[in-house]
Amino acid sequence: MENKIILAHGSGGKLSHDLVKNTFLSRLDNPWLAKLDDSAVVDIEGKVAFTTDSYVVSPIFFPGGDIGRLAVCGTVNDLSMSGARPLYLSLSLIIEEGLPLADLEKIVVSIQKTADEAGVKVVAGDTKVVQHGTADKLFINTSGIGVIAARVDISGANARPGDAIIINGPIGDHGIAVMSQREGLRFSSQLESDCAPLNNLVADMLAACRDIRCLRDPTRGGLATTLNELAGQSEVGMEIYEGNVPVRPAVRAMCEILGLDPVHVANEGKLVAVVPAGDAERVLAMMKRNRYGAESAIIGQVTAEHPGRVVMKTRLNTSRIISMLVGDLLPRIC
Amino acid sequence: MENKIILAHGSGGKLSHDLVKNTFLSRLDNPWLAKLDDSAVVDIEGKVAFTTDSYVVSPIFFPGGDIGRLAVCGTVNDLSMSGARPLYLSLSLIIEEGLPLADLEKIVVSIQKTADEAGVKVVAGDTKVVQHGTADKLFINTSGIGVIAARVDISGANARPGDAIIINGPIGDHGIAVMSQREGLRFSSQLESDCAPLNNLVADMLAACRDIRCLRDPTRGGLATTLNELAGQSEVGMEIYEGNVPVRPAVRAMCEILGLDPVHVANEGKLVAVVPAGDAERVLAMMKRNRYGAESAIIGQVTAEHPGRVVMKTRLNTSRIISMLVGDLLPRIC
Numbered sequence: 274m275e276n277k278i279i280l281a282h283g284s285g286g287k288l289s290h291d292l293v294k295n296t297f298l299s300r301l302d303n304p305w306l307a308k309l310d311d312s313a314v315v316d317i318e319g320k321v322a323f324t325t326d327s328y329v330v331s332p333i334f335f336p337g338g339d340i341g342r343l344a345v346c347g348t349v350n351d352l353s354m355s356g357a358r359p360l361y362l363s364l365s366l367i368i369e370e371g372l373p374l375a376d377l378e379k380i381v382v383s384i385q386k387t388a389d390e391a392g393v394k395v396v397a398g399d400t401k402v403v404q405h406g407t408a409d410k411l412f413i414n415t416s417g418i419g420v421i422a423a424r425v426d427i428s429g430a431n432a433r434p435g436d437a438i439i440i441n442g443p444i445g446d447h448g449i450a451v452m453s454q455r456e457g458l459r460f461s462s463q464l465e466s467d468c469a470p471l472n473n474l475v476a477d478m479l480a481a482c483r484d485i486r487c488l489r490d491p492t493r494g495g496l497a498t499t500l501n502e503l504a505g506q507s508e509v510g511m512e513i514y515e516g517n518v519p520v521r522p523a524v525r526a527m528c529e530i531l532g533l534d535p536v537h538v539a540n541e542g543k544l545v546a547v548v549p550a551g552d553a554e555r556v557l558a559m560m561k562r563n564r565y566g567a568e569s570a571i572i573g574q575v576t577a578e579h580p581g582r583v584v585m586k587t588r589l590n591t592s593r594i595i596s597m598l599v600g601d602l603l604p605r606i607c
Numbered sequence: 608m609e610n611k612i613i614l615a616h617g618s619g620g621k622l623s624h625d626l627v628k629n630t631f632l633s634r635l636d637n638p639w640l641a642k643l644d645d646s647a648v649v650d651i652e653g654k655v656a657f658t659t660d661s662y663v664v665s666p667i668f669f670p671g672g673d674i675g676r677l678a679v680c681g682t683v684n685d686l687s688m689s690g691a692r693p694l695y696l697s698l699s700l701i702i703e704e705g706l707p708l709a710d711l712e713k714i715v716v717s718i719q720k721t722a723d724e725a726g727v728k729v730v731a732g733d734t735k736v737v738q739h740g741t742a743d744k745l746f747i748n749t750s751g752i753g754v755i756a757a758r759v760d761i762s763g764a765n766a767r768p769g770d771a772i773i774i775n776g777p778i779g780d781h782g783i784a785v786m787s788q789r790e791g792l793r794f795s796s797q798l799e800s801d802c803a804p805l806n807n808l809v810a811d812m813l814a815a816c817r818d819i820r821c822l823r824d825p826t827r828g829g830l831a832t833t834l835n836e837l838a839g840q841s842e843v844g845m846e847i848y849e850g851n852v853p854v855r856p857a858v859r860a861m862c863e864i865l866g867l868d869p870v871h872v873a874n875e876g877k878l879v880a881v882v883p884a885g886d887a888e889r890v891l892a893m894m895k896r897n898r899y900g901a902e903s904a905i906i907g908q909v910t911a912e913h914p915g916r917v918v919m920k921t922r923l924n925t926s927r928i929i930s931m932l933v934g935d936l937l938p939r940i941c
Contacts, residue, residue, distance in 0.1 A: 281935035284935045285932060287931045289827070289828070290931065311685040311686075312656035312658035312686050312691060315654075317651060318651075320648055321650070323647045323648075323752060324731050325732065326699060327748055328735075350645075352645075352646050354644075354646070355648060363659035365660060396657060397659050398659065399661055408663075409737065409741035412701055416750035429644050493619025494619030494623070498619055502624075506643065539619075599621045604737070605738070
């Protein structure tokens with residue numbers, strides 16, 4: 274019993290305080306958390322980006338990451354996609370009674386490592402515990418705030434005809450890596466999730482070009498859904514060259530077996546950038562020098578034709594419309 | 608099927624977008640949410656308070672409130688307890704497949720009404736859907752940011768010997784109201800949760816006295832846990848007069864039947880304030896004019912003796928030590 278989470282860990286009383294002190298504060302140590310007040314108080318000035326995401330990935334440990342790394346990366350990336358420099362995260366856990374304390378500790382360590390890598394601080398937190406059978410091991414919410422530099426104006430509504438569309442590497446790794454661990458589907462694979470914090474990559478890109486129009490991370494719904502969102506918000510068309518979209522052979526093979534299209538499979542360390550055509554090569558060269566952009570590629574362009582639609586030019590030189598994900602491809606992928 | 612949440616509502620694809628548009632944007636309409644970018648961008652200056660909480664209350668509708676009102680009040684109150692003026696909230700939902708869409712809509716309406724009452728905007732959101740049996744209907748995370756006025760310095764560590772301890776009304780209403788609805792315990796009761804946003808009350812209090820030392824909302828763990836936290840953080844003792852602590856007769860009766868001490872039962876519209884003795888009557892008078900402070904009372908004082916301990920002077924003029932909640936009183940009360 275001592276090695277598992279019990280309901281009293283979520284009571285708000287003595288055991289909650291012990292858990293916070295022994296499991297969280299010992300690892301996520303910083304002056305904001307240590308104060309144990311109702312809110313963290315931080316100094317910020319200017320345009321502030323604010324975002325939230327809950328993570329329900331199953332299983333909570335997967336090749337290339339875990340729910341903790343995912344929760345930090347996801348929120349760091351959402352802030353980065355607004356052109357913000359991520360600064361502070363909150364961390365809220367819903368734990369199913371019975372979770373081994375060792376699993377929780379491994380995840381807190383992973384959170385700390387990923388936060389260190391991204392240069393963000395976890396400044397506020399909350400823990401709830403629910404009865405066995407009323408959650409699935411662990412759900413994590415991270416919210417985050419960051420600051421946006423002057424002159425940066427990134428939005429899904431800013432794409433213009435002629436702009437280039439860039440991705441920072443092969444698509445579908447996260448979805449297939451998590452899928453490979455699922456009950457009934459377990460298959461051996463060298464494939465790892467691409468789960469990574471992209472804020473430093475975005476900082477490099479902004480150093481190369483202040484006029485980046487759109488940034489978005491193609492997570493749930495995959496590249497296809499993200500491109501459709503951008504085309505819709507900006508009221509433009511998009512043309513993608515299938516031959517330019519990087520996909521690892523293992524992902525392509527698994528997608529064929531499972532009947533999936535890689536453009537609909539989730540990523541957790543990818544971003545789509547829309548940049549003025551004249552800046553595209555400079556941004557691309559800068560991206561390739563970053564560890565999370567080595568396999569970056571220009572995959573298409575923004576068009577005035579067919580606003581709201583994304584068209585894929587295939588290797589056979591035919592065209593097909595790429596739609597948003599419809600239905601439910603891979604539940605609990607993030 | 609059309610009237611229930613299905614997994615595809617959380618896919619990130621077409622059905623997710625429809626849900627956001629039809630259920631969330633139609634009610635929580637504001638320019639930040641409407642942009643549908645990865646982060647909300649807001650203008651803020653100065654000391655920023657940042658907080659998070661996940662809500663797992665069961666049942667999701669209870670006398671005097673629901674999980675939506677609770678989620679807004681809880682985070683508004685956490686910000687208020689730092690002396691901040693709450694401005695922006697994020698809203699992240701984990702929905703169990705099969706939740707009636709009508710229930711979700713009722714809760715979104717309740718969120719909007721409560722946010723309006725508190726004068727805050729829901730500017731960022733996220734929705735995940737998990738398989739039936741892997742969550743319990745609905746969990747909500749709200750995070751929030753607010754600004755702290757110059758010269759306000761409120762912290763759990765600021766109580767000083769001689770200070771007065773004030774509460775804004777009777778304790779235990781929320782815990783007993785939720786309890787009254789539980790499986791196997793259902794009893795008829797006129798009692799309602801005290802769930803309320805306290806930011807306007809705090810603004811009134813700060814107008815009466817800038818030097819408020821500590822504010823804290825006695826939620827999980829109740830008044831006793833909050834007082835112990837403050838005594839510990841400030842390294843002071845506290846003396847509470849039992850006869851001065853307001854408790855409704857219905858709450859007292861239910862606590863006796865259930866073997867609970869009202870000082871350990873959760874509240875969702877209460878705050879404990881520690882204020883300089885000389886300002887106590889002025890603050891109290893101001894509180895009594897607010898709808899959420901009509902039954903406010905001075906319940907005790909801060910002492911130099913027995914640092915870290917809270918002592919209750921009973922009606923019989925004996926003393927007993929009031930400890931933090933130990934064990935698990937009422938799981939999923941918030």
